[in-house]
Amino acid sequence: MIDLFGADRPTLENYFLELEDKPFRAVQLVKWIHQRGEYDFAKMSDFPKTLRTQLSNDEIFQLPQIEKVVIDYDGVVKWLFRLHDDNIIETVFIPENNRGTLCISSQVGCYLDCRFCATALQGFNRNLASAEIIAQVWLARQQLSEISATEEWKNKRWNDLPLSSKVTNVVLMGMGEPLLNVKQVMPAVRLMLDDNAYGLSKRKVTISTAGIAPMMSSLPQECEASLALSLHSAIDSVRDILVPLNKKYDIKTLMSACWDYIKAHNHRRHILFEYVMLKGVNDDDKHVRALIRLLGDFPAKINLIPFNPYPKLPYQCSSMKTIHRFQDQLKKRDINTTIRKTRGNQIQAACGQLSGEVQDRTNRLTRLKTIEFA
Numbered sequence: 001m002i003d004l005f006g007a008d009r010p011t012l013e014n015y016f017l018e019l020e021d022k023p024f025r026a027v028q029l030v031k032w033i034h035q036r037g038e039y040d041f042a043k044m045s046d047f048p049k050t051l052r053t054q055l056s057n058d059e060i061f062q063l064p065q066i067e068k069v070v071i072d073y074d075g076v077v078k079w080l081f082r083l084h085d086d087n088i089i090e091t092v093f094i095p096e097n098n099r100g101t102l103c104i105s106s107q108v109g110c111y112l113d114c115r116f117c118a119t120a121l122q123g124f125n126r127n128l129a130s131a132e133i134i135a136q137v138w139l140a141r142q143q144l145s146e147i148s149a150t151e152e153w154k155n156k157r158w159n160d161l162p163l164s165s166k167v168t169n170v171v172l173m174g175m176g177e178p179l180l181n182v183k184q185v186m187p188a189v190r191l192m193l194d195d196n197a198y199g200l201s202k203r204k205v206t207i208s209t210a211g212i213a214p215m216m217s218s219l220p221q222e223c224e225a226s227l228a229l230s231l232h233s234a235i236d237s238v239r240d241i242l243v244p245l246n247k248k249y250d251i252k253t254l255m256s257a258c259w260d261y262i263k264a265h266n267h268r269r270h271i272l273f274e275y276v277m278l279k280g281v282n283d284d285d286k287h288v289r290a291l292i293r294l295l296g297d298f299p300a301k302i303n304l305i306p307f308n309p310y311p312k313l314p315y316q317c318s319s320m321k322t323i324h325r326f327q328d329q330l331k332k333r334d335i336n337t338t339i340r341k342t343r344g345n346q347i348q349a350a351c352g353q354l355s356g357e358v359q360d361r362t363n364r365l366t367r368l369k370t371i372e373f374a
């Protein structure tokens with residue numbers, strides 16, 4: 001038995017060889033499932049009938065069901081998918097005029113316990129299988145072709161222009177820590193990059209980590225995807241609180257892993273550093289100076305993320321004046337810094353917020369305290 005839906009090409013080539021068939025069947029199957037969107041083996045007309053029966057007998061994967069789909073006024077689409085074991089995961093599509101970014105999940109919940117994160121409130125349940133990871137792209141693409149045909153969608157605008165309904169970028173930035181589920185994440189990423197499947201550019205598939213340093217160093221040996229690090233503070237004592245994983249892999253260790261990644265790519269890539277802006281927590285001059293010291297000489301791009309408030313979390317977003325000031329100071333030091341556009345506020349588009357209404361597996365709410373800094 002094999003998970004054909006989530007298998008990458010090399011795995012499928014071995015599978016067909018074991019069936020004493022031709023390895024080129026792997027390309028055919030990948031094209032059927034991921035390019036043509038056909039998952040009914042009986043309809044794969046260029047396979048012999050006996051092989052089609054074999055595939056149907058061998059496949060074990062059940063497609064997730066759409067539990068809920070919400071479309072915001074600005075075109076952001078959020079799905080809740082129900083898995084075969086009734087777990088719920090989230091996927092979000094953020095359309096602009098000439099690109100569409102799909103934010104996908106890699107685990108059910110997360111146990112890293114970042115203090116500003118709605119997913120952390122649910123606790124950890126299990127890793128997703130590679131099929132469940134790539135199914136989010138498959139389902140989103142199918143859904144978007146239906147959604148974009150509706151009059152409601154055609155009337156939506158971003159910057160007064162029509163919205164893209166194509167998935168051009170994928171970020172593993174939804175529920176879970178992808179580098180704690182590498183074995184399942186990598187086949188899915190390889191399918192995203194495979195020209196016979198989704199054919200996305202390696203610069204447009206991004207793995208976002210809270211900082212699993214050993215895996216950051218070895219990522220270039222696993223796949224060509226881009227890397228983003230959820231930094232949120234350049235000061236260990238603050239990051240220890242916001243991202244408790246920092247106590248295991250501190251900022252110095254993380255930067256060493258970041259350099260490993262850059263060197264493995266012959267200095268031809270940069271790393272995206274995400275920095276959620278939390279009022280009174282990580283947004284003053286002391287923090288911007290620490291960030292400049294840390295990243296002044298590094299091939300970095302910083303993305304400042306206005307915090308998406310959530311009633312169950314004890315933080316507030318920095319004012320836009322503060323965020324722009326923070327950005328200006330970084331730009332003055334020639335550090336490429338953008339501010340993420342706030343999208344999907346009406347539908348709780350930040351990771352874990354919508355599914356958090358469906359399931360909360362921990363008592364963390366009772367443990368949370370507002371952080372105070374001297």
Ligand code: SF4
Pocket residue numbers: 109110111112113114117118119120174175176177209210230351
């Ligand atoms: S921010 Fe990411 S790594 Fe941290 S708890 Fe949330 S899902 Fe997990």
